[in-house]
Amino acid sequence: MVEKKSGGHRGHGEGSISLRKDGRYEIRVTLEDGTRKRVYAKNKKEANEKLRQLQQELHQGTIINGPQQTLEQYLKEWLETHKQTIRPRSWERYEAIVRLHLVPTLGKLPLQKITPQHLDRLYRQKLESGLKPKSVAAIHGMLHTALDKAVRLGLVSRNVCKMVSPPRVVRKEITPLSAEQARKLLEAAKGHPQEVLFILALSTGMRRGELLGLKWKNVDLVSGVLRIRQALVRMPTGQGYQLAETKTAKSRRSLVLTAPAVEALKKHKAVQQQWKEAAGPFWHDNDFVFCKAMGEHLDPGYDVLVQLKMLLKKAGLPEIRFHDLRHSTATLLLEQGTNPKIVQEILGHSQISMTMDIYSHVLPTMQMDAMSKLGDLLEEADEEEEEE
Template identity: 35%
Template sequence: MAKQRSNGEGTVYQRKDGRWEAAGYVLVADGTSRRTRVYGATRKEAMDKLIEKIADSNKGMPVAADATTTVADYLTGWMETVAAHKLRPTTYATYSHYLKSFIIPGIGGKRIAALTPKDVRIWLHRVRTACQCCTQGWDAARDPNAPRGRARPRCCAIGHCCEKRVAPATLQYLRGILSSALAHAVREDELPRNVATSVRLGDTRSKPFEPLTGSEARRLLNAGRGTQLGVLVELALRTGLRKGEALGLRWSDLDLEQRAMSIRQTLQRSPTGEFAFYLPKTESSKRRIALPGECITSLRAHHVRQQAEHAALGDERPRLDLVFTNTCGNPLDGPSISRAFHRLCDQAGIRRVRFHDLRHTCATLLLEQGVDLVTIKDLLGHSQIHITADVYAHVRPRLQRDAIEAMGNALNGNDENDDEDGDDDLPIPALV
């Protein structure tokens, strides 16, 4: 007969998924005793973990594990004690927004120990199919008594649902946040597995972007010529800079004599709403790239205009050394640039695209000109070449057609152009 365990030693058993689970009563932070659970690949591993927790409890050390902890409570604590120390401030603010708007309202009330893949899948399905204008109350928040010209309720609040859905990338982001938090719980033996990783989202492909054509890009450059916005647009279009990288660019980062520039920082709004400088997105984003001759010419002219504007301000102007500033010498706001860029698109007589699509246009035009993926990856600052290949997969069919035609030209050539070394006399293997 198996030896009977004494009172307080806990219990251990094998789960249906093959892992072992041990449970026992320990001291928690509020001074009471609660049942805690630990997990292991073997019976001994699970029992050793439980014995360690019980030993700490017997020494008066409270144990964090708590089977009654809700998803909302755990995520709130994870954000404060873990995420706050490893995320950039802007990323932390994004996580907080998604927790408040989607995750906690959807599954925050469930016990984290009882959360299942089905719970996560159903929650994501509801997020995917719900009109966010209705769910978040965006239209209802508008003032129905606002004066003419101001935002009044115009869709969901007055019975005309606008069916505003989340983007596929948002679903992936939501699952990624939840998965990161649950992975931490698994590492600290508070959960047996990460239930978010087994959930499949189905087709989460974003809508394909449509970069500018060469003709549209030329019209855009002509419309902005001689203005600061035009210089900014040309730089982003010819070099593929992100908006934050361009707005954070300093004159000291430019070497106009050597025709190069270094990307060392980005400009963004901090969670408090103030302008702040951050390191580039990834280590690969910190890069030095060549400057086209056209950009050097426009930057020199822009520098002369900017110095004249700043001289009129006297010594009171901010000395941030930024390439792109407002008339007072202060940093430019990203949303304001987007609105001005849309007006420039209208002026040029082309369709409206996002400012970020200038980056896509740069890569697409380079690919169509036969530039290799490695060079484009380095120019854009992607960390892995597969990112470049995946993002610009829409260009490959056209390149494949060109390659097939080039192969046809090679195989259908006449003998008059054969090399004299005789290599071309070798038979061509049959194509199977």
């Protein structure tokens, strides 16, 4: 590891720059209380500039790393620390929440002085200004996570977010396809370049990013199992896409494929091999299951959403979101009597309560079917006793 540092025990104001395994540079500076502040840089030049800036701020007394720091100072440090531990899109949303909603309102308050009343007032003001309940709930969720870390670090004695109720979010009504509608969509997709993608979407319930990030190395066509390990996500800059690990441990899952899905994938792989041979040295060898004719990843907008809209129109079906294909898979499975725990595992939900909440519309029907079957079973038992 390349490191620029002072020898021996580091004193107040001393700093270091070290190269991490992920290619970033870590800058550390020792504060008055003996603790260290860490920030990160993409290259050596930026690292040297950040080290000089930190040392200057420390000399001027503007760096605070303990309980006396403001919410703004803490959140900026928290964002920097978590930049590499969360997905780029998530970090982008967190940064926007901090910059647009928390710093201008509560940023100058000392971390330990924030009260539940401050949060209640903030949420009310945001709602009155026209911000949607879902967005205000997102502010609450992000701040809750950040303050949990502050409690663990001993910077505050309590997480005030636990004493405040975020605005109630009315979940969007889902519009799953019926079995007949799903068959009509697949019929309309026959021969379409994205036919196999829609087959897999309906037969596995995979998210759009998971489908577009799927690689052949994670598909076993012999055993009929695929492994979900990453997803195609938009880059933090908003320009282009990149592969990222799936959101949670539950999202990293293995799925058993239906027999038709396996056959469709085999034919798709053969066609893709023809594309590869035709492209020759111009082929982008990214190993994507779903790609363009030269091997690049599909565009989530035009190649997926626009095509879905066209196919729905061709099939004479109402317009739905791509995510509703996932809802369709779950609803059809539940209607067939599949255990909700299995549906949770297929969808990659972190908790079964999420599955039960989203698909509560199916549960009453499942309960009626279950009780009807139980009634039939008990009646059969009575009839057998009478015959004896």
